[in-house]
Amino acid sequence: MSHVLIIGAGGVGSVVVHKCAQVSEVFSRITLASRTVSKCKAIAASVKERTGVQVAVEQADADKVAETVALIQRIKPDLVLNVALPYQDLPLMDACLATGVDYLDTANYEPPDVAKFEYKWQWAYKERFEKAGIMALLGSGFDPGVTNVYCAWALKHHFDEIHQLDIIDCNAGDHGQAFATNFNPEINIREITQRGRYWEHGEWMETDPLSWSMTYDFPEGIGPKKCFLMYHEELESLVHNLKGLKRARFWMTFSEQYLTHLRVLENVGMTRIDPVRYQGAEIVPIQFLKAVLPEPASLGPLTRGRTCIGCVFTGVKDGKEKRMYIYNICSHEEAYREVGSQAISYTTGVPAMIGAKMMLQGRWKRAGVWNMEEFDPDPFMADLNTYGLPWTVIEL
Numbered sequence: 001m002s003h004v005l006i007i008g009a010g011g012v013g014s015v016v017v018h019k020c021a022q023v024s025e026v027f028s029r030i031t032l033a034s035r036t037v038s039k040c041k042a043i044a045a046s047v048k049e050r051t052g053v054q055v056a057v058e059q060a061d062a063d064k065v066a067e068t069v070a071l072i073q074r075i076k077p078d079l080v081l082n083v084a085l086p087y088q089d090l091p092l093m094d095a096c097l098a099t100g101v102d103y104l105d106t107a108n109y110e111p112p113d114v115a116k117f118e119y120k121w122q123w124a125y126k127e128r129f130e131k132a133g134i135m136a137l138l139g140s141g142f143d144p145g146v147t148n149v150y151c152a153w154a155l156k157h158h159f160d161e162i163h164q165l166d167i168i169d170c171n172a173g174d175h176g177q178a179f180a181t182n183f184n185p186e187i188n189i190r191e192i193t194q195r196g197r198y199w200e201h202g203e204w205m206e207t208d209p210l211s212w213s214m215t216y217d218f219p220e221g222i223g224p225k226k227c228f229l230m231y232h233e234e235l236e237s238l239v240h241n242l243k244g245l246k247r248a249r250f251w252m253t254f255s256e257q258y259l260t261h262l263r264v265l266e267n268v269g270m271t272r273i274d275p276v277r278y279q280g281a282e283i284v285p286i287q288f289l290k291a292v293l294p295e296p297a298s299l300g301p302l303t304r305g306r307t308c309i310g311c312v313f314t315g316v317k318d319g320k321e322k323r324m325y326i327y328n329i330c331s332h333e334e335a336y337r338e339v340g341s342q343a344i345s346y347t348t349g350v351p352a353m354i355g356a357k358m359m360l361q362g363r364w365k366r367a368g369v370w371n372m373e374e375f376d377p378d379p380f381m382a383d384l385n386t387y388g389l390p391w392t393v394i395e396l
């Protein structure tokens with residue numbers, strides 16, 4: 001019986017609240033806080049209608065540590081679950097340290113003025129979290145998150161060593177919009193327009209943004225799709241924690257239409273993250289762009305099709321080389337029917353709930369700052385099957 005404070009009433013936040021409400025034997029009290037309290041109220045109303053569970057709502061600006069500390073001291077949660085933006089990771093970790101409360105997020109910290117994400121800022125909290133006797137679980141979404149757990153599970157049960165890892169993220173869905181992102185547009189575009197990066201033979205190799213591609217034939221009728229090599233944050237922790245990795249890469253599918261829009265937006269300067277003066281005020285072009293693009297949460301009723309995210313491993317077991325694929329397929333329409341959101345928010349929100357459940361039930365519990373692959377994958381893998389993200393394994 002625990003009280004969870006969920007911060008961020010966006011696309012992912014909505015799924016997390018709905019899923020926590022479905023597991024009321026663990027999450028006996030739920031509070032949702034965000035900058036815009038009307039968004040919290042709309043999510044709470046949907047949860048009440050679907051599950052009968054009452055969710056408390058609060059207004060909070062998670063950039064302001066003192067405000068969050070006061071909120072935590074007043075409502076006394078057992079865990080802070082951060083599904084606001086990566087910019088809020090450090091202020092929320094500071095608030096958890098000040099109040100002695102456990103922390104979980106789904107995306108690693110990014111400084112607002114540099115489009116760069118790295119674990120170093122959050123890993124630097126390890127000793128302080130250990131000393132305070134509290135835990136931070138980093139990256140409990142799908143990728144990062146489930147992909148890290150797939151790696152730990154493959155290594156525990158199927159390989160003595162994993163040599164090559166390809167994480168492949170396919171969204172074969174269609175929302176019918178000319179251009180829209182499936183999660184926060186600012187964070188999404190910052191990530192996609194970065195230089196590509198992968199790990200090979202003990203060093204990081206770089207590529208021009210979206211300059212490398214391959215075609216992968218996805219299972220269960222999804223078929224061949226073009227995937228582009230990108231840098232993604234779980235590569236950093238997996239290279240650190242999975243000894244013996246010789247190559248690790250991350251791929252994502254994009255449609256020609258998406259890439260053409262993105263190229264034009266970049267060329268005209270709309271993806272810039274530095275402020276420009278406009279009519280006497282400073283505006284950041286990418287933030288203005290976010291304001292005119294569809295909200296990810298609004299894509300739920302519009303999106304059709306499926307996602308397929310998984311890991312392809314090559315390695316050795318008992319001296320023999322083997323190749324294996326673990327994946328989940330998630331339907332946008334089914335996710336919408338269940339919780340009113342499209343599958344990108346769903347595939348992130350469900351693992352956030354499961355990560356929180358692991359911590360609150362004491363199954364994953366260790367003071368310090370941890371990534372997902374550092375814990376026993378078995379209970380998490382079992383919960384994925386129970387709570388809406390079943391997985392399939394095939395030997396290739």
Ligand SMILES: NC(=O)c1ccc[n+]([C@@H]2O[C@H](COP(=O)([O-])OP(=O)(O)OC[C@H]3O[C@@H](n4cnc5c(N)ncnc54)[C@H](OP(=O)(O)O)[C@@H]3O)[C@@H](O)[C@H]2O)c1
Binds near residue numbers: 344
């Ligand atoms: N690991 C994965 O697989 C994965 C996949 C997708 C997304 N993600 C991560 O999930 C997170 C949420 O994504 P999303 O698509 O749900 O984004 P979103 O729809 O834009 O929602 C973000 C929410 O955070 C709130 N917020 C922003 N700044 C805040 C602040 N200072 N204080 C309190 N609340 C604040 C916003 O509230 P207001 O509207 O009230 O300002 C907004 O509702 C992001 O960090 C994203 O990177 C992870």
